[in-house]
Amino acid sequence: MLNLSKNRTISSVTRKFGLKQAIPITALLAVIPILLVLGAETIQRGSFEETWDWALNQPSLFWLNALLYLCALTLVYCVIGSLVPSVAIAALLFGLMSLISFFKTKLIGEPFFPWDILLNKEGLNIAPLITGQAAMLRIGTVLGVVVLLFALRLVVPRLALPWLPRIALGSLSVIALYAFGINAAWAENMQYKAGASEILWNQQQNYGHNGLTLAFTMNVKHSIVAKPPGYGEQAMADIAHAITEKRTASASAAPTVATDAGADTVKPNVIFIMNEAFWDPTLLPDVFFHDDPIPTVRKLQAESVSGYLLSPQFGGGTSNVEFEVLTGQSMSFLPSGSVPYQQYVKKPVPSLASYFEHLGYKSLAVHSYEGWFWDRENAYRQLGFESFMSSENFAEPELKGPFIADAEVSRQIIKQVDESERPMFIYAVTMQNHGPYDDKRYGDAAMDIEGDLTDEALDILQTYAIGARDADQSLQQLIDHFEQSGEPTVIVMYGDHLPMLGYSYDVYNQGGLIRTDRSENWTLEELKHMRSVPFVMWANFELPADDVPAISASFLGSYVMDTLGLEKPAPFAVNWDVYSEIPGLLRNLVVDTEQNLYNSPPDYVQEELDRYRMLQYDLLFGKKYAADYIDADYLNKPVHPDYNREFQKPAA
Incomplete structure (x- = not known):
């Protein structure tokens, strides 16, 4: 009777907190950031071959970018509450980010910066410059993947988390992203060990070496201009x-x-x-x-x-x-x-x-x-x-x-x-x-x-x-x-x-x-x-x-x-x-x-x-x-x- 009661209690807790979904959720959260890195870098760099070479030659930086994607994806997931739509939204955001960076680099030699978000209507002026079959294919591929992901929700379970884990994971994701943005000591140490190198004087090299998301995040701290030494x-x-x-x-x-x-x-x-x-x-x-x-x-x-x-x-x-x-x-x-x-x-x-x-x-x-x-x-x-x-x-x-x-x-x-x-x-x-x-x-x-x-x-x-x-x-x-x-x-x-x-x-x-x-x-x-x-x-x-x-x-x-x-x-x-x-x-x-x-x-x-x-x-x-x-x-x-x-x- 005691064991039966104990099993019923565990079963009740499992149903209440959705622990049966933990395995598929964990597996997807482990795999999807890797796919996001490969997809975004392929768009940003212009070819999968270049992306693969970078991943093989800079594996630590590849995994550090994947960690940032994981934090961002987890944050979206904790806000939305359903995994598949969260993946679709993350794919849309990172797809747009990589497309903008690709076309901006091709047009004027500069990648996508954090402060470009402030351009509002000015950013729309890039649209008439994006012409040709290759450009439309890139845009269409990103949009097609996003639509497919949203459609998957019709056949894939909601894979939701209870509020308590969502709040905890969301808070950890915000803290991690903020730390990388302001270059906190532990984040800086992690970047150093991964071989990151901030190349401010040549942002194409900066993004090429460090990866799109890491370079973008490293640039966040430059939104505030530092006081010159000795100023007074x-x-x-x-x-x-x-x-x-x-x-x-x-x-x-x-x-x-x-x-x-x-x-x-x-x-x-x-x-x-x-x-x-x-x-x-x-x-x-x-x-x-x-x-x-x-x-x-x-x-x-x-x-x-x-x-x-x-x-x-x-x-x-x-x-x-x-x-x-x-x-x-x-x-x-x-x-x-x-x-x-x-x-x-x-x-x-x-x-x-x-x-x-x-x-x-x-x-x-x-x-x-x-x-x-x-x-x-x-x-x-x-x-x-x-x-x-x-x-x-x-x-x-x-x-x-x-x-x-x-x-x-x-x-x-x-x-x-x-x-x-x-x-x-x-x-x-x-x-x-x-x-x-x-x-x-x-x-x-x-x-x-x-x-x-x-x-x-x-x-x-x-x-x-x-x-x-x-x-x-x-x-x-x-x-x-x-x-x-x-x-x-x-x-x-x-x-x-x-x-x-x-x-x-x-x-x-x-x-x-x-x-x-x-x-x-x-x-x-x-x-x-x-x-x-x-x-x-x-x-x-x-x-x-x-x-x-x-x-x-x-x-x-x-x-x-x-x-x-x-x-x-x-x-x-x-x-x-x-x-x-x-x-x-x-x-x-x-x-x-x-x-x-x-x-x-x-x-x-x-x-x-x-x-x-x-x-x-x-x-x-x-x-x-x-x-x-x-x-x-x-x-x-x-x-x-x-x-x-x-x-x-x-x-x-």
């Missing part, structure tokens, strides 16, 4: 003192140009034009253009100020180039793949806009696309602009393809300058030549191009080159106007990044600019080619001619200030000191004054770089200690009180 009020006081000592008494308070009469001086308009994906396609060594697509730029390269701007981006991320030019700050000191406009520019940040406003200018941002993109509406406000003219403010604009024409942007710039009683600082961003370039947007228009290119590559290059020609003509349109008007004006035009010409740098590879479509295998010279966009500077008054072989986007503002004889405020003064030592500064490419190339900064410039990094941290994340010692009015300048009033729609 005294350090900022020392930097301010050094800037003050270097300033010369002859620096002008504002740019002035003598009038024809010679008796008065006026402030010139300063116009920056960042032309979407503007580049010189004739630089492809194995391609020949019968007609030069950019004759205006070519003439300025021979006669005026010109050179090559080193962009922190390739194929996308326009706002990051804006951020560098406008603030003088460097993306090299921020997490790889971050977007300052959306993540960090949440309070007033000193910029070229607030600087020229301080000199009595009217500052205007112009972008021929929607104002919400990259959160420009808010970012331009925080950067001190007086007004922002987005595509919504263009009345019946001329279109070229799906976007507002570059010529229309030039017309709006002319209109704004002609109607303003004050000199203008304009920062304009165009959109016409945005990719993809396989849409034949210009109809039968063509350029005579020769080269050993596939038909698809030739079509892409044709479309891009026509857009580059239009961009060049829009610059000439501005030059013609201001030559005739005589109103002192200086124009700086450049591209934000090289265009994305096909998957895996296809046109660049076929055209001979690079030897391989694997960017992690590029030489430093090839990397420089793939980050260099032309810039030119024109004025209807005399400027000293100059040839600049390499200059980072973050140094362009101080370069223009120096050319115009302006006194540089603190951020631009510090980065000008760095420019004097290393004119090119990217995350994984440094160019010195002799055009020697390095993959990291040489020791002799480290002190200047530390000052640069520290001041950037102070202004973007810190206490703004520098404003207590130098340029207080500029560094503390609030947002414009009437920001964008002229373009606000009247209330209904």
